[in-house]
Amino acid sequence: MDAIAIDFETANERRDSACAVGVAWIEDGRVVRRETRLIRPPELRFSPGNIRIHGILPADVRDQPNLPEAMEAFLPDLSNRLVLAHNAGFDMGVLAASLAAWGKPMPAVAYLCTLRVARQVFPDPAGCGLAKVAARLGIRFEHHDAGEDAYACAEIALAAMREIGATRVAALPRLLNMPAALLPGGYRPDTESRRSTASRALLSGQQQPKPAPDLRFSVRGSTGNHYGIALEERSFGLYLRCDCIAGRHRRRCRHVDAMIDGDVTDLISGNFADIERLRLRILAADGLVEPSRARAQVELRRQFGFA
Ligand SMILES: [Zn+2]
Incomplete structure (x- = not known):
């Protein structure tokens, strides 16, 4: 078992409004599986700005499973592998907030942000956004499809692994001296503080x-x-x-x-x-x-x- 990349799209500005998730599994130095699931958020309120980014509409998710149902098969893998996400703070926040919205605790995860990895291994004045890094590394993908974004994130980690001469993505935190962030199981974000x-x-x-x-x-x-x-x-x-x-x-x-x-x-x-x-x-x-x-x-x- 090596690592798993994850990416969420959201319906609106709220962290608990996940409307799609993409997951890509890494084994033996390559992406061996990828999945995309549409998710029905707690409220079917979609912001025009978000729709412009991912093209997902309320009608697309009305009959889809909620986040705990959609993620049920993936959650054990998230707890058992290094989790990768590009700007991981966002995706981990979405996962925790969306689980909390349905009364479910967050599983324990150790995650590494590939935005930080890219800034260290592939620095560039133009920035290290997902599309920019992918373009520079020749990774072809359809941006803002959750499964494709997760795949690109996984390929960026694999490119960093090869660049520093590692054999496993899970070794990146140690070799880059960039400890994986740990979220203890049961973590619940404080979604009420602003209100x-x-x-x-x-x-x-x-x-x-x-x-x-x-x-x-x-x-x-x-x-x-x-x-x-x-x-x-x-x-x-x-x-x-x-x-x-x-x-x-x-x-x-x-x-x-x-x-x-x-x-x-x-x-x-x-x-x-x-x-x-x-x-x-x-x-x-x-x-x-x-x-x-x-x-x-x-x-x-x-x-x-x-x-
Ligand atoms: Zn400043």
Whole structure:
């Protein structure tokens, strides 16, 4: 047994809204099996931005199994192998939140993020989004089909394995000095915290800010300093401001790049759901504006690596 790659698509901004899962199994240095399952989320509310990404509609999943049913046959494998996902924080969050939504505990998993692996083994200034890395490595796949995305994630791990001369994908954490993250069995995400904060504010008579406050994040920089990143709505478009030195000098910094990639590795503010909101806001605005040049609209597809 070596490793298993997983990828989720979601119906809306909520982590528990998985509407498709893709799984790819790795044995003996190759992908030996892949599966895609459609999933009926707890509510059939699909955001236009999400539909634009994966093309799955409410009618497609209305008669499909819910997540615990769809994943039942796969969950033992997730607990018994190294789990791979590209930007794993997202996919592990979706799995845990979706299981919790149906009252099921998360199985114990050890997972490795292939976005982090790619950044270390195949670094590139253009970024390490799934489509970009796959294109550079010659991996052919249909982006945003869950099974295809899981397959591409598995192939990226296999390419990294060959690149560093390893014989098993499961050896990557040790050889890259990148310990697999461990989720203990039974883990349940706190999906209510945002709502309860809002209700507390209402109860205490505080005014809800109008319009909704821009998205804010705190990240840990490479030297351990903490930086604040805020999404600002400017007359010329959407702008992600970071208060690190580069950001203050209106240069694009790696903290902003990580937010755009949806990489939550260094996120310390804990607002994982806001990463998805950020992605949807950027999608809706058709991209971000570069800090240094107000008129230089950065192409959405290039930002996100959509092929
Ligand atoms: Zn920064």
